[in-house]
Amino acid sequence: MTLGYLFGGGVGSEPRGVDLHRAYTGVRNLYRQVAEWTGLTVGQILNDDLPEAPEARQSVATIRESVHAVAVHDVLAEKGLRPAALGGLSLGGMSAACLAGSISRRALFEMLAHARDTPNQPSGTPEQGLALAFEPIGDDTGRYRGEGCPGVYLAGQFGPTTDGTTRILMLSGERAALDRVGAELPEGTVIPLPGRSMAIHSPLRGGFRTFMAGYINAMPFTDPELPLISCLDRKVLMTGADVRDTFHRNPTTPVSLPYIYEAMKDEGVRLGLIMGGSIPDGVLRFPFPVVHVDRPEHIEQALTTVFELGIDVFAPRVTR
Structure with missing residues (x-):
């Protein structure tokens, strides 16, 4: 029986990861590194008010969500946990691709920062x-x-x-x-959904997809080192080209959480750790037990559940 990591895709306006940042030196180091890559301050990433301009606001919010999920992953790795499969919704799929070794952390966060330069919708565009x-x-x-x-x-x-x-x-x-x-x-x-002013995963985000296309084409993708589950198709992504394709299609293509957890079950996953706070706790049915890991107090719960269920784990791996 193996362990799967699921990454949510919601992008909200509330602070993320404050407790983890306070509790772990490695997490604080991660935030400082992401700040250098993105040109933001740690405060802007962690808990400052988000920018008012829509595309800049979305960009900073995605960085906030993604670094929080990566921080949860890193704390679990310090405790000896490594997943046998990863998958995520939308932004979570990109974080999962990074942690599966298909792109570097720097490439992921620099891409999310680049998105803030997306032109805003023309005046008069329907809300x-x-x-x-x-x-x-x-x-x-x-x-x-x-x-x-x-x-x-x-x-x-x-x-x-x-x-x-x-x-x-x-x-x-x-x-x-x-x-x-x-x-x-x-x-x-x-x-x-209050405060959500972008029609994500629809043709209305075609302008954003076009703006990002050249940047994504220039990013260095490699084959994932672990099974990486797509949220856009019912498949495991096997090559760097597969992963690049999902980055291109993500803004305008519907996502599916069942695609992820059904494929994970096929991969032998019998416990899922849900990384970060963007998938609600106790609302959805999964084909295997899940533990939400968002704050420091959840770490021990995850470790205990892994032990009680006899889940196979692996030595931590350093990602690029």
């Missing part, structure tokens, strides 16, 4: 947003997915809830169109 939709299991009409509603796109699938009655989806698109879908459905089944 964009995100929403969660709660689709009853067995309802295949597509109405909870906004099918047939112009300006609404299915951006993500998170799988069934723990009670098995509902699937959680992410919708992306024009804010007014998302509001129309919500108004046509039972109250509480489409929940707008």
